[in-house]
Amino acid sequence: MVTSSLNRQASASPPVFQTINLTVLGSGAWGSALAQLAQNNQHSVRVWSRRGELSLEEAIAGADVILSAISMKGVAELAERLKELSIPSQSIIATATKGLDPATTRTPSQIYQAAFLEHPIAVLSGPNLSKEIAQGLPAATVIASTDAAAAETLQQVFSSDCFRVYTSPDPLGAELGGTLKNVVAIAVGVCDGLGLGSNAKSALMTRALPEIIRVGLHMGAQIETFYGLSGLGDMLATCDSTLSRNYRVGYGLSQGKALDQILAELGSTAEGVNTAYVLMDIANREGIPVPISRQVHRLLKGSITPREALEGLMERDLKPESCDLL
Numbered sequence: 001m002v003t004s005s006l007n008r009q010a011s012a013s014p015p016v017f018q019t020i021n022l023t024v025l026g027s028g029a030w031g032s033a034l035a036q037l038a039q040n041n042q043h044s045v046r047v048w049s050r051r052g053e054l055s056l057e058e059a060i061a062g063a064d065v066i067l068s069a070i071s072m073k074g075v076a077e078l079a080e081r082l083k084e085l086s087i088p089s090q091s092i093i094a095t096a097t098k099g100l101d102p103a104t105t106r107t108p109s110q111i112y113q114a115a116f117l118e119h120p121i122a123v124l125s126g127p128n129l130s131k132e133i134a135q136g137l138p139a140a141t142v143i144a145s146t147d148a149a150a151a152e153t154l155q156q157v158f159s160s161d162c163f164r165v166y167t168s169p170d171p172l173g174a175e176l177g178g179t180l181k182n183v184v185a186i187a188v189g190v191c192d193g194l195g196l197g198s199n200a201k202s203a204l205m206t207r208a209l210p211e212i213i214r215v216g217l218h219m220g221a222q223i224e225t226f227y228g229l230s231g232l233g234d235m236l237a238t239c240d241s242t243l244s245r246n247y248r249v250g251y252g253l254s255q256g257k258a259l260d261q262i263l264a265e266l267g268s269t270a271e272g273v274n275t276a277y278v279l280m281d282i283a284n285r286e287g288i289p290v291p292i293s294r295q296v297h298r299l300l301k302g303s304i305t306p307r308e309a310l311e312g313l314m315e316r317d318l319k320p321e322s323c324d325l326l
């Protein structure tokens, strides 16, 4: 079991890295890519999946780090199941899920923190389209934790010459940046699908950033996190790629396809759909203006067309650009 992040020698010497026992929960696109990165670094990796042969108890036995990379819809239940197992308090619980819990509006790290009060909790989030990472293309990410040693442990688990890992002390900001941009990616998919051009796309993304920051600050995140890899960085990657499932949801809607059909064709997780609903619960409850996400939510509900969503944004009251972030 690791008790400190890096086993450092005297200050002039390079750090000596330990082999970590990592359990990845979830064998979908992201869980598999992350497991491969750690395996490439010679760490000992076990992957659990709900339909796999290993029981959850077997999978986490002896793990220094337990990394949850499942879809949001399973996180609360998985946290409850993990809580029933005796996990040593020095084991790090990490999450790579980008979503919000419909029942509680909590983020995954908030769910895990509530279930594991004594454990270090970390978030992995960044511009990380799994297909590119699985191909070994260069990428960077953020590991965020209020426990700096835990963040450094995960940094050494995943860092390589094609995957650059930064640490951050703001797990909530890192997680919310990655989560809320999925709703923006749906909007940008619509924008591209309607052929509205680069000016419109740039305006949409730029105006979406203060919207995300407003929600993030309200929930207690740090503003600078949203200008980094897990905020602006992830928004740019996701909104600029047809690999993004959320972008493809928006694109499909713009072509007049039904949401159910789009999701069935995707065959994998597009968290932005659920996130749009939960975000509206938060925004309505707390009185936070989120005009772009609101239009995406209306579109997903089927109450407006893609064209009407755009018109709704263009017809808003005129105002100075430097508007309130709080």
Ligand SMILES: NC(=O)C1=CN([C@@H]2O[C@H](COP(=O)(O)OP(=O)(O)OC[C@H]3O[C@@H](n4cnc5c(N)ncnc54)[C@H](O)[C@@H]3O)[C@@H](O)[C@H]2O)C=CC1
Pocket: 026, 027, 028, 029, 030, 031, 049, 050, 051, 069, 070, 071, 072, 073, 074, 075, 078, 096, 097, 098, 099, 128, 129, 130, 131, 267, 268, 269, 271
């Ligand atoms: N694929 C990507 O490029 C990235 C994905 N993510 C996030 O990672 C999470 C997982 O995404 P993917 O692996 O791409 O999705 P996926 O659809 O490929 O896999 C989802 C995984 O979650 C598991 N799962 C679903 N419901 C479950 C439940 N109720 N209980 C236990 N396990 C359950 C599935 O069995 C599967 O292993 C999502 O929150 C996504 O936003 C984050 C960064 C990159």
Ligand SMILES: O=C(CO)COP(=O)(O)O
Pocket: 098, 126, 127, 128, 129, 130, 178, 182, 185, 234, 237, 238, 243, 244, 245, 246, 247, 269, 270, 271
């Ligand atoms: O979060 C992602 C990239 O960082 C993955 O985006 P999608 O879930 O839209 O495919």
